[in-house]
Amino acid sequence: MIDNVRELLRAHEGLKHEVYLDNENSSFVPQEIVDAMLPYYSKSAYGNPTLTHKPGWEAFETIMESAQKIAACMGSNVPEDVNFTPGDTEANNLALIGTASAMKTRGKKIAISEIEPLSVLHVADMLQKQGFIIAKIPVNSEGFIDLEKLENAVDKETILVSLSTVNQEIGTIEPIKQALETVKDKNPHTVFHTDATDAYGKIPFNVQEMGVDLATISSYKIQGPRGIGALYVKEGVNVERILEGQIGTQRLWPGVENTPAIVGFAKASESVFEGFGDNVQRMQQLRDMLIEGITERIPDIKLNGPKGDKRGSDNANISFLRCEGEALTIELSLKGVYVSSGSACTRRLLQPSHVLVAIGRKFDEAHGSILMKVTRYHTEEDINYVLEVFPKAVDRIRGIVGSTGVG
Amino acid sequence: MSRMPLPYNPKVLDLFRNPKNLGKMEDATVVAVAGNPLCGDMITFYLKISDQDVIEKATFESYGCAANIATSSIVTEMIKGLRLEDAWKVSWKSVTEAVGGLPSVKFHCGILAVGALKRAIRKYYKDKAAPPKWLQDEISFEEKQALEEEELAKLVSKRMKMEEK
Numbered sequence: 001m002i003d004n005v006r007e008l009l010r011a012h013e014g015l016k017h018e019v020y021l022d023n024e025n026s027s028f029v030p031q032e033i034v035d036a037m038l039p040y041y042s043k044s045a046y047g048n049p050t051l052t053h054k055p056g057w058e059a060f061e062t063i064m065e066s067a068q069k070i071a072a073c074m075g076s077n078v079p080e081d082v083n084f085t086p087g088d089t090e091a092n093n094l095a096l097i098g099t100a101s102a103m104k105t106r107g108k109k110i111a112i113s114e115i116e117p118l119s120v121l122h123v124a125d126m127l128q129k130q131g132f133i134i135a136k137i138p139v140n141s142e143g144f145i146d147l148e149k150l151e152n153a154v155d156k157e158t159i160l161v162s163l164s165t166v167n168q169e170i171g172t173i174e175p176i177k178q179a180l181e182t183v184k185d186k187n188p189h190t191v192f193h194t195d196a197t198d199a200y201g202k203i204p205f206n207v208q209e210m211g212v213d214l215a216t217i218s219s220y221k222i223q224g225p226r227g228i229g230a231l232y233v234k235e236g237v238n239v240e241r242i243l244e245g246q247i248g249t250q251r252l253w254p255g256v257e258n259t260p261a262i263v264g265f266a267k268a269s270e271s272v273f274e275g276f277g278d279n280v281q282r283m284q285q286l287r288d289m290l291i292e293g294i295t296e297r298i299p300d301i302k303l304n305g306p307k308g309d310k311r312g313s314d315n316a317n318i319s320f321l322r323c324e325g326e327a328l329t330i331e332l333s334l335k336g337v338y339v340s341s342g343s344a345c346t347r348r349l350l351q352p353s354h355v356l357v358a359i360g361r362k363f364d365e366a367h368g369s370i371l372m373k374v375t376r377y378h379t380e381e382d383i384n385y386v387l388e389v390f391p392k393a394v395d396r397i398r399g400i401v402g403s404t405g406v407g
Numbered sequence: 408m409s410r411m412p413l414p415y416n417p418k419v420l421d422l423f424r425n426p427k428n429l430g431k432m433e434d435a436t437v438v439a440v441a442g443n444p445l446c447g448d449m450i451t452f453y454l455k456i457s458d459q460d461v462i463e464k465a466t467f468e469s470y471g472c473a474a475n476i477a478t479s480s481i482v483t484e485m486i487k488g489l490r491l492e493d494a495w496k497v498s499w500k501s502v503t504e505a506v507g508g509l510p511s512v513k514f515h516c517g518i519l520a521v522g523a524l525k526r527a528i529r530k531y532y533k534d535k536a537a538p539p540k541w542l543q544d545e546i547s548f549e550e551k552q553a554l555e556e557e558e559l560a561k562l563v564s565k566r567m568k569m570e571e572k
Contacts, residue, residue: 004414011420324447326413326472330423343447344410349559350447350472363564364444400476402431402468404451405444 015336019382022340023314023373024168027220029264030377036267037225040260049257050248059259063249066266073269074217074232075206083231083252084262088197088218091231092119092162094252095193095214098239099160100127106189107157111135113145114358117168117195121354124162133157141360142306143172147182154186161192165199165215169342169355169371170305171315173203177210184211191237197221197229201272202280202313213237219261223375224268228261272376279376283313286374286383290316293387298394304356304369314375317342319361320368322405323397326350328370331393337386342369364405411512415473418507422477427484428466435466439527441553442519444470445560450479450523456531460491474506474513478520481505491528492541497521499549515556522553 020028040046045062047055067079076082085091100110112124114136128134135153138146145163154161161183165176180192193214199205201222207215215232219225231252233239241247245254272279291303294316304317320328325341332339342353343366352366361369374383415423432453442449448471455464465483469476482502486494502517503509509517525547532538546554 001412001414004416005412007417008415008420011417322470324471324475326447327423327476330415330473334424349556349563352447362445363447363560367444367447400426400429400468401470402429402451404440404468405449405470 011334012336017382017385018336018338019378019386020338021316021372021374021386022338023221023223023375024371025340026226027223027375028377029220029225030223030271033224033264033267033271037260037264040263045259048248049259059257060249062259063257063262066262069266070217070230070269071232073273074200074215075208076232078235081207081232081234083233084250084257084265085229085231085253086227086258088117088195088216088221088229089119090253091216091218091229092117092195093123094231094239094242095216096120096123096127096160096162097242098252099191099193099214100132101240101242102238103159103191104132107159109133109135109153109155109158111137111150111153111158111161111183113137113139113163113174115139115143115167115169115172115355116162116164117197120162120164120195137163139172139358142310143167143170143174143355143359144306144310145174145179147175147178150179151182151186154183154190156187158183158187158190161190162195163193164195164197165205166196166203166312166315167305167355168195168198169315169353170317170359171198171312172305173199173310173312176212180211198312198315201269201276202283207232207234214239219265219268222268222272223377225261225264228258228265230265280313282376283374286378286380287311287314287316289380289383290372290374290386291318293383294318294390297387297391302361302365304359304361314373316372316374318370318372319356319365320370320394321365322401323368323394324401325368325370327397327400328368328393331397332389335389335393337389337393339370339372341367342371343367411510413473413510413513415477415510416507419473419477419509422480422506423473426467426476426480428464428480428487429468430466431468432464432466437527437531439523439530441523441526441557442471443557443560445564446556447471448475448516448519448556450475450520452479452483452523452527454486454527454531456491462486462489462491462494471516472513474509474516475519477506478502478509478517479523482520482524486524491531492539495525495528495541497524515552518549518552519556522547522549522551525550526553 045058049060197218200217218229300321356366435453436456467479499518
């Protein structure tokens with residue numbers, strides 16, 4: 001297997017330009033952020049922050065300062081609100097399972113949307129098997145949640161509502177404030193969680209202004225290191241731990257704190273929030289250049305998700321009809337453009353993305369979908385290169401398809 | 408939904424980049440299709456068959472992943488010049504071997520390609536007075552798998568549409 005992969009990599013030799021747009025699934029870490037992290041591995045603050053020696057106290061100081069910075073970026077002034085976890089998957093698990101455990105005597109009902117990430121969707125399915133009652137709120141063809149159905153789903157028994165602020169796949173900016181008011185009007189005790197991983201650093205997002213109880217954020221989604229995320233927990237909201245062990249500075253997550261990753265997360269936050277408006281505008285411009293460029297150059301495509309201001313600043317998700325997604329990702333990779341497809345091959349059937357199915361895309365439309373996310377580090381030259389490569393790649397794959405499956 | 412690493416070998420990559428015998432054949436004796444765009448996996452074979460039941464030429468078109476393209480392409484290479492009786496003996500295992508192996512989640516691509524081939528051969532004899540003895544009435548493993556994949560795709564698609572409502 002490893003030899004095959006080496007050959008695949010060899011096939012990429014001599015690329016004149018490379019553009020990584022698969023920032024949904026992992027991200028490069030800019031050198032300035034790596035440089036900020038490095039001293040915390042070997043020079044200082046490598047101790048355990050709860051122990052009584054200098055490297056421990058250094059770690060404590062570093063973690064608290066980082067939490068303070070991240071809290072400020074989210075619109076909170078309480079560093080203890082930021083609970084570090086090993087990533088957004090873990091933070092979402094903690095939000096759902098931890099709230100369900102803490103609230104199970106008050107009720108059994110939980111509401112989410114149909115288009116939540118798998119770390120919410122699959123956890124909700126698991127909770128359902130344990131006896132909780134899950135309502136999955138539908139969305140319209142652009143991915144906007146049906147507020148009326150949400151209102152109808154919430155009652156005295158509802159302990160938790162979890163809705164993403166920005167959809168991770170199609171970029172829909174949900175009316176979270178309205179959703180929250182709708183929920184709290186029906187039941188003020190319902191805990192409101194939002195996965196804000198695609199909002200933090202990408203659209204204006206402030207936990208206090210919105211009034212959410214819990215919010216998930218993730219480091220790699222803003223080009224910080226992987227292996228670190230956080231769950232914002234508003235003071236007074238009760239969440240139980242889902243793992244047990246040695247508790248240190250993080251009351252909701254046992255184990256030794258990952259100080260260098262926390263530093264990297266804080267550094268990435270500072271980097272995106274310094275000149276926030278400019279960064280967002282820049283991402284929007286690159287995003288629109290990408291979407292409009294593809295629309296002009298390639299026939300038979302469909303944009304998935306809304307256009308303009310109602311779309312996350314970094315997100316482009318396009319279905320290429322008569323074009324299978326995996327084949328297209330390989331073709332693009334060989335030309336130095338790295339993207340992902342919405343469908344995954346599992347045994348005999350290609351599984352279409354649940355988000356695309358929920359907005360009414362047909363299976364074959366979903367199979368030809370490509371997800372791309374621009375960052376503040378991309379340049380117009382990068383997008384121009386993508387636009388040069390893309391039409392040829394789609395043409396070649398469509399050439400193999402020929403008349404198969406038409407009509 | 409889960410994702411798996413897909414370490415395609417150099418032969419698959421080569422057939423993906425430079426597929427042999429690609430394209431529609433206008434004067435094909437028989438055309439057969441297997442799979443469905445809903446599965447994300449569909450193959451069309453075009454065969455030119457001589458009066459002596461020999462495959463003179465085979466081409467393909469494919470809507471699918473790299474493994475689908477590679478296995479379809481290699482089948483057209485493997486059957487060129489074969490008598491239909493011998494082409495019928497091509498199995499999905501021999502196709503998988505011919506492309507240098509496939510990740511297990513992609514075995515179905517080779518199965519679908521052979522399913523399409525066997526359908527083509529069966530279709531060719533359907534119009535003839537008497538089918539040869541070697542052609543069993545009972546459908547082969549690959550044809551059965553192709554049929555099941557198509558049914559499964561329809562079923563899942565229908566179920567997801569129901570859930571929407």
